[in-house]
Amino acid sequence: GSHVEQAREAIAAVGLAGFERRVxxxxxxxxxxxxxxxxxxLQDARLLLLDEPFAAVDARTTRDLLALIARWHGEGRTIVAVLHDLELVRAHFPEALLIAREPVAWGATAAVLSPANLLAARRMSEAWDEAAPPCAQAA
Known part of the structure; x- marks a missing residue:
């Protein structure tokens, strides 16, 4: 179809039909x-990068957007999402990279978000000291 039709379909797919003319x-x-x-x-990209896509959105919007992510995943696309909500990660993302200043674990979500890994990540972030002097560089 035309670009206009494709845009209308995309707008409808995200639940914004009727908002086409809104600023x-x-x-x-x-x-x-x-x-x-x-x-x-509309961009039809193979790789999608999402930074806290569910921040400041309601539960219904989150559910709708998760359905779109599942659809993209089913189409063989790669979706990389930065999320702090571990329950959302567990429920909707098959693989995870746990980072706390540096990588802690990467792989199947259930294994990555183990109690031991989460404790290690918490310790790493709590040990961070904003006021610490710079480290001396090795010669």
């Missing part, structure tokens, strides 16, 4: 995130 600055946080997902639908 982007008038959209709520959830509506804006839906619009960004619609743009990604």
């Amino acid at each position: 982007i600055g008038t959209l709520s946080g959830g509506q804006l995130q839906r619009a960004l997902f619609a743009r990604m639908l």
